[in-house]
Amino acid sequence: MPYFPDEVVEHILGFVSSHRDRDAASLVCHVWYRIEGLTRRSVFISNCYAVRPERVHARFPCLRSLTVKGKPRFADFNLVPAGWGASAEPWVDACARACPGLEELRLKRMVVTDGCLNHLAHSFPNLRSLVLVSCEGFSTDGLATIATNCRFLKELDLQGSQVEFRGRHWLSCFPKPSTSLESLNFACLDGAVSANALESLVARSPNLKSLRLNRAVPTAVLAKILTSAPKLVDLGTGLVAQSNNAGALPSLYSAIQQCTSLNSLSGFWDSPRWITPIIHYICKNLTCLNLSYAPMFRTVDLIGTIHQCQNLQHLWVLDHIGDAGLKVVASSCLELQELRIFPANANVLASTGVTEEGLVAVSSGCRKLNSMLYSCSRMTNSALITVAKNCSRITSFRLHICLHGSVDAVTGQPLDEGFGAIVRSCKGLRRLSMSGLLTDSVFLYIGMYAERLETLSVAFAGDSDDGMIYVLNGCKNLRKLEIRNCPFGNTALLAGTHRYEAMRSLWMSSCDITLGGCRSLAAAMPGLNVEVISQADGGANDAKKVEKLYVYRTLAGPRDDAPGFVSIL
Amino acid sequence: QEDDDAATSDAELETRERLTTRATKPVAMSAETERSSTESSAASGLDFEDTALTLTLRLPGDPDRKRGASSSSSCSLADRSSLLAEAPPAPKARVVGWPPVRSFRKNALENVAAGSTRAACAPAKFVKVAVDGAPYLRKVNLRDYAGYDQLLRALQGKFCSHFTIRKFANDEMKLVDAVNGTEYVPTYEDKDGDWMLVGDVPWKMFEEACQRVRLMKNSEAVNIAPRSAR
Numbered sequence: 001m002p003y004f005p006d007e008v009v010e011h012i013l014g015f016v017s018s019h020r021d022r023d024a025a026s027l028v029c030h031v032w033y034r035i036e037g038l039t040r041r042s043v044f045i046s047n048c049y050a051v052r053p054e055r056v057h058a059r060f061p062c063l064r065s066l067t068v069k070g071k072p073r074f075a076d077f078n079l080v081p082a083g084w085g086a087s088a089e090p091w092v093d094a095c096a097r098a099c100p101g102l103e104e105l106r107l108k109r110m111v112v113t114d115g116c117l118n119h120l121a122h123s124f125p126n127l128r129s130l131v132l133v134s135c136e137g138f139s140t141d142g143l144a145t146i147a148t149n150c151r152f153l154k155e156l157d158l159q160g161s162q163v164e165f166r167g168r169h170w171l172s173c174f175p176k177p178s179t180s181l182e183s184l185n186f187a188c189l190d191g192a193v194s195a196n197a198l199e200s201l202v203a204r205s206p207n208l209k210s211l212r213l214n215r216a217v218p219t220a221v222l223a224k225i226l227t228s229a230p231k232l233v234d235l236g237t238g239l240v241a242q243s244n245n246a247g248a249l250p251s252l253y254s255a256i257q258q259c260t261s262l263n264s265l266s267g268f269w270d271s272p273r274w275i276t277p278i279i280h281y282i283c284k285n286l287t288c289l290n291l292s293y294a295p296m297f298r299t300v301d302l303i304g305t306i307h308q309c310q311n312l313q314h315l316w317v318l319d320h321i322g323d324a325g326l327k328v329v330a331s332s333c334l335e336l337q338e339l340r341i342f343p344a345n346a347n348v349l350a351s352t353g354v355t356e357e358g359l360v361a362v363s364s365g366c367r368k369l370n371s372m373l374y375s376c377s378r379m380t381n382s383a384l385i386t387v388a389k390n391c392s393r394i395t396s397f398r399l400h401i402c403l404h405g406s407v408d409a410v411t412g413q414p415l416d417e418g419f420g421a422i423v424r425s426c427k428g429l430r431r432l433s434m435s436g437l438l439t440d441s442v443f444l445y446i447g448m449y450a451e452r453l454e455t456l457s458v459a460f461a462g463d464s465d466d467g468m469i470y471v472l473n474g475c476k477n478l479r480k481l482e483i484r485n486c487p488f489g490n491t492a493l494l495a496g497t498h499r500y501e502a503m504r505s506l507w508m509s510s511c512d513i514t515l516g517g518c519r520s521l522a523a524a525m526p527g528l529n530v531e532v533i534s535q536a537d538g539g540a541n542d543a544k545k546v547e548k549l550y551v552y553r554t555l556a557g558p559r560d561d562a563p564g565f566v567s568i569l
Numbered sequence: 570q571e572d573d574d575a576a577t578s579d580a581e582l583e584t585r586e587r588l589t590t591r592a593t594k595p596v597a598m599s600a601e602t603e604r605s606s607t608e609s610s611a612a613s614g615l616d617f618e619d620t621a622l623t624l625t626l627r628l629p630g631d632p633d634r635k636r637g638a639s640s641s642s643s644c645s646l647a648d649r650s651s652l653l654a655e656a657p658p659a660p661k662a663r664v665v666g667w668p669p670v671r672s673f674r675k676n677a678l679e680n681v682a683a684g685s686t687r688a689a690c691a692p693a694k695f696v697k698v699a700v701d702g703a704p705y706l707r708k709v710n711l712r713d714y715a716g717y718d719q720l721l722r723a724l725q726g727k728f729c730s731h732f733t734i735r736k737f738a739n740d741e742m743k744l745v746d747a748v749n750g751t752e753y754v755p756t757y758e759d760k761d762g763d764w765m766l767v768g769d770v771p772w773k774m775f776e777e778a779c780q781r782v783r784l785m786k787n788s789e790a791v792n793i794a795p796r797s798a799r
Contacts, residue, residue, distance in 0.1 A: 074666070076669075076671040076672065076673075077665070077666030077667075077669050077670070077671065077672070078665055078666050078672055079665065079666050081705035081706070081707075082697075082705065082706055082707065082708060083705060083706065134671075134673065160671070160673045162673070162695075164695075165693075188673065188677075190693045269677075292674075293674075293677055293678065295678055342670065342674065343668055343670060344678065345678070375668060400668045400669060401668075402668050404664065404667050404668075433669075435668075457669075459667065459669075460667075484666070485664070534704060563705070564704055565704035565705045
């Protein structure tokens with residue numbers, strides 16, 4: 001083959017942006033590996049302990065955008081004790097030394113301290129985008145440092161993070177006379193916000209397109225903000241009207257009517273029911289609507305509103321919507337691609353208004369659906385089979401029946417056939433989360449048919465080791481396997497010994513594995529970190545049941561920041 | 570009709586055995602890449618189409634289905650069906666993390682449900698809770714609770730469902746581990762850094778002063794004098 005100049009390869013690779021494509025290109029030959037490494041701008045690290053930060057920077061010296069994920073996903077449900085790890089400090093440290101030109105940093109489920117934010121703020125003058133999803137460990141003081149020092153910040157997104165409130169001053173710290181802010185999301189923030197500071201900030205941020213406020217922002221302030229930012233595309237409201245105070249509403253109505261670009265709406269918190277008509281002003285343009293934090297809205301309010309949102313593509317809502325509401329969704333929102341239904345009260349194991357009927361209705365009406373998270377009180381195989389037929393394009397399907405181990409509500413059977421139909425029919429299924437009474441059969445179906453499956457979440461399912469073994473042997477593309485409260489033991493765990501290196505991680509909690517089994521796995525596979533999280537003090541003999549196990553592939557060896565309750569075998 | 574069913578279950582069994590016994594080839598590890606192992610799938614010959622499998626999507630109820638030799642649970646499908654056909658199952662115990670709702674969302678909705686008059690503006694106050702003998706700590710948001718009773722119940726829920734709350738005449742409260750009888754005295758560290766007994770001061774005062782909570786084993790709590798002794 002004639003000489004192929006590096007510059008040409010470099011130029012061509014410049015057009016390749018997806019991580020997977022770049023990964024593939026880097027494997028072609030040493031030359032391509034080197035060139036790809038030198039030119040990669042955006043790096044995605046799906047497990048912060050899989051590789052040392054220094055190594056990332058050595059391979060990708062020109063990176064400008066870094067995304068790092070930390071704790072296992074079940075940390076969201078309180079299954080990972082506090083102090084487990086996932087500190088952002090080593091990453092910020094290494095990046096500050098190797099790559100001070102960093103422009104974007106995205107962290108998910110990591111612990112970020114104020115010190116870390118301080119370090120960030122002073123190390124990356126060019127920072128454009130800081131996104132902290134489900135992070136914790138920092139306070140409003142840290143935000144103040146960021147606002148003060150990152151003069152070119154375009155995006156600050158704190159989605160779902162836990163932020164300690166230490167004062168309102170941080171909002172005033174953004175640059176004057178104007179900011180580059182395009183996106184600001186502090187909806188998760190507990191605590192008051194200075195109205196003046198907020199209004200002044202919005203007024204001096206001409207590029208602001210996305211703004212998500214926290215609960216503490218009252219109606220009058222919202223009205224003022226909308227008046228000064230009529231080009232907003234995405235809005236998360238504060239509390240819209242206390243029950244006893246409707247004074248500021250007229251100005252809000254007129255302000256929101258001016259926002260002709262607004263296509264995404266969220267927030268509301270405990271706004272009273274009677275404000276739902278406000279949404280009608282912008283219904284026609286709405287593509288994203290998130291009412292999942294608005295427990296005061298009832299079925300009839302939701303129906304009235306959603307009925308008008310004919311262009312909706314993404315809908316997040318509480319189970320107050322009921323089957324009746326979902327039938328309206330099915331007939332009105334024909335463009336719907338993503339539907340998420342959350343339980344309004346996670347502590348109640350009783351029935352809600354959402355059953356299999358709603359699911360069937362939505363699957364028949366919304367033919368473009370590709371992603372579903374459905375929380376309901378009951379389900380039937382027949383309904384799931386219908387959904388499988390109607391929505392074969394689904395890529396993400398998560399079904400959460402509130403009472404674990406629920407059977408088919410009509411026949412009393414396990415839900416194996418229903419989920420079997422889903423995996424068989426939805427050939428592009430990448431993410432699956434199941435619930436209800438499930439035997440080994442469903443795992444057989446998954447192993448046989450779910451070829452594209454990448455993430456599988458299982459709880460209270462299966463009869464024997466076979467279940468897990470079917471999945472490990474069958475699903476070639478599996479990356480994340482999360483299991484809790486299933487009767488899988490050492491045989492099942494060890495059956496996957498040679499699979500785990502091709503996967504990102506495995507989580508098993510409240511299963512039947514023992515310390516001995518985990519030790520065997522660790523001994524066989526030095527390229528894995530086998531972490532055992534211990535609930536109580538006790539003996540360390542092989543027969544001891546392991547409460548929580550987290551296994552992940554790594555190039556970095558056992559981590560040195562593991563707390564006392566984590567043993568790395 | 571019968572032959573079809575027999576063929577189906579045989580083919581099913583064959584595939585199931587293949588899935589159980591086949592061992593995948595180890596995949597060469599490469600940094601940050603998630604390459605699927607094309608070599609091993611070719612080698613395994615796992616061709617589902619060839620097994621003439623027509624798993625019917627009829628509703629199951631097949632107690633005669635053979636199971637591979639493995640540690641199955643003692644309850645067969647037939648047993649389970651008959652058990653389920655009876656009266657509705659007793660309500661199950663609540664488990665941690667089910668239904669899977671992110672704690673952020675749970676907190677947000679609970680805050681909202683508690684009423685807009687409360688703290689739309691009062692920030693959460695998370696304090697660490699340590700229990701002697703447990704290797705890791707928990708956190709609770711003091712604003713979630715209206716009084717000591719609710720707090721203790723929450724601690725009961727977080728740490729051990731077999732703690733019982735025992736109250737004494739002089740306002741003392743203890744948590745008792747019903748399994749081994751260990752008594753725990755709830756204490757807290759106040760703003761001055763002193764360790765105090767929980768329950769002495771009015772709830773609001775406690776809410777402001779408390780920095781962290783520790784459930785101390787009874788034997789260690791002797792140095793903290795209850796109110797009546799002062």
